[in-house]
Amino acid sequence: MFGLEDLGTAQYVVFAILAVGVALSLAALLWVRMTGFSLVGLAMLLVSAPAHADESILAVDNGEVRCTASQRDLTRISLKDDQFVAVSKVETGNPLEEFSLVHEPTRGDIYISVPEGYLRPNVSFFGTTQKGFVYKFTCRVEGDEARQVFVANADVEHPQSPATQFPSQASVNERAVGLVKAMFEQRRVEGFEISDVARAPVNVGAMKVQLITQYQSPTMAGRVLRIENTGSEAITLTEELVAQGAIAVSISNRNLQPGEATAAYVVVPGREI
Known part of the structure; x- marks a missing residue:
C-alpha cells in the first residue's frame, strides 16, 4: 500500500x-x-x-426536464439542433385536467396551452426527438405571459472524454x-x-x-x-x-x-x- x-x-x-x-x-x-x-x-x-419568460435547460436522454408552462398563454418548447418527432400524454377524460399539446412539424417544436380553470399544478408528457432522445417533461403551470423553453442535450453539448x-x-x-x-x-x-x-x-x-x-x-x-x-x-x-x-x-x-x-x-x- x-x-x-x-x-x-x-x-x-x-x-x-x-x-x-x-x-x-x-x-x-x-x-x-x-x-x-x-x-x-x-x-x-x-x-x-x-420567473422569466424564457428558460434554457440541459437535459439527458431518458431524463426529466422541469420547466414552467404559461397558465393563460402559449408555451413553446424548442430543441437545440434537434426536433421533436412524437409527443405522448395521458388522456384523463376530465376537461379541467386536460391540456393541449401541439406538435409543429416544420421546426419540430411543440406548443402547450391549458384551459381556464385547469386543476392540476403542472403538465406532464413525454417527447421523442429526431436524434432518438426521449425526455420526460414536468412543467409547473403559472403566469399570464407566453413562455419559451429551449432544451439542449447535455451529452451533445458537453461530450464525455x-x-x-x-x-x-x-x-x-x-x-x-x-x-x-x-x-x-x-x-x-x-x-x-x-x-x-x-x-x-x-x-x-x-x-x-x-x-x-x-x-x-x-x-x-x-x-x-x-x-x-x-x-x-x-x-x-x-x-x-x-x-x-x-x-x-x-x-x-x-x-x-x-x-x-x-x-x-x-x-x-x-x-x-
Missing part, C-alpha cells in the same frame, strides 16, 4: 449564506447544498428569484495508480462500472466518513471518500487509518483541523467495496 500525493488536492468549499432584508419586501433566501466530491463534481445552487484504458500488461500496482488518477480527474475507466450515489456517512471516532463514488470491476474496486473532522482537535490521517488492506490510498489533506474535510481515494482488490 502506498500514498499518491502528487495527484493534487480536492477541496471542499462551504458557502456562507446571507439573507439581506429590503424595505417593504421579504428577505430573499439563497440556499446552497454541497454534495461533497462526487464523480460529476456537482454543486447545486437554487436562488429565489422572479474517452474512457481511460489500462495496458493489458500493466501490473496490479500500475492499475491501482491509474485508477486513483482517474478517480481524482473524474474520468471513466474501461471495464469499470461507476456509481456516484452518495451513501449515508458513518462516524468513526472523530471522523465522519462518506462514500461518494465507487468504481467497480471484477478484479479491482475504487472508492472516493469524503472525510470530515467532527472532533474538537486536529487529526492526522494515515493510509492505515483510512483503509486497511488497500492496494493504494491517496489522501488530499492529511492534517484536518476541527470542521475541515478532505477527499481520499482508495483502491481495494476484488468485488467487495
Whole structure:
C-alpha cells in the first residue's frame, strides 16, 4: 500500500449564506447544498428569484426536464439542433385536467396551452426527438405571459472524454495508480462500472466518513471518500487509518483541523467495496 500525493488536492468549499432584508419586501433566501466530491463534481445552487419568460435547460436522454408552462398563454418548447418527432400524454377524460399539446412539424417544436380553470399544478408528457432522445417533461403551470423553453442535450453539448484504458500488461500496482488518477480527474475507466450515489456517512471516532463514488470491476474496486473532522482537535490521517488492506490510498489533506474535510481515494482488490 502506498500514498499518491502528487495527484493534487480536492477541496471542499462551504458557502456562507446571507439573507439581506429590503424595505417593504421579504428577505430573499439563497440556499446552497454541497454534495461533497462526487464523480460529476456537482454543486447545486437554487436562488429565489422572479420567473422569466424564457428558460434554457440541459437535459439527458431518458431524463426529466422541469420547466414552467404559461397558465393563460402559449408555451413553446424548442430543441437545440434537434426536433421533436412524437409527443405522448395521458388522456384523463376530465376537461379541467386536460391540456393541449401541439406538435409543429416544420421546426419540430411543440406548443402547450391549458384551459381556464385547469386543476392540476403542472403538465406532464413525454417527447421523442429526431436524434432518438426521449425526455420526460414536468412543467409547473403559472403566469399570464407566453413562455419559451429551449432544451439542449447535455451529452451533445458537453461530450464525455474517452474512457481511460489500462495496458493489458500493466501490473496490479500500475492499475491501482491509474485508477486513483482517474478517480481524482473524474474520468471513466474501461471495464469499470461507476456509481456516484452518495451513501449515508458513518462516524468513526472523530471522523465522519462518506462514500461518494465507487468504481467497480471484477478484479479491482475504487472508492472516493469524503472525510470530515467532527472532533474538537486536529487529526492526522494515515493510509492505515483510512483503509486497511488497500492496494493504494491517496489522501488530499492529511492534517484536518476541527470542521475541515478532505477527499481520499482508495483502491481495494476484488468485488467487495
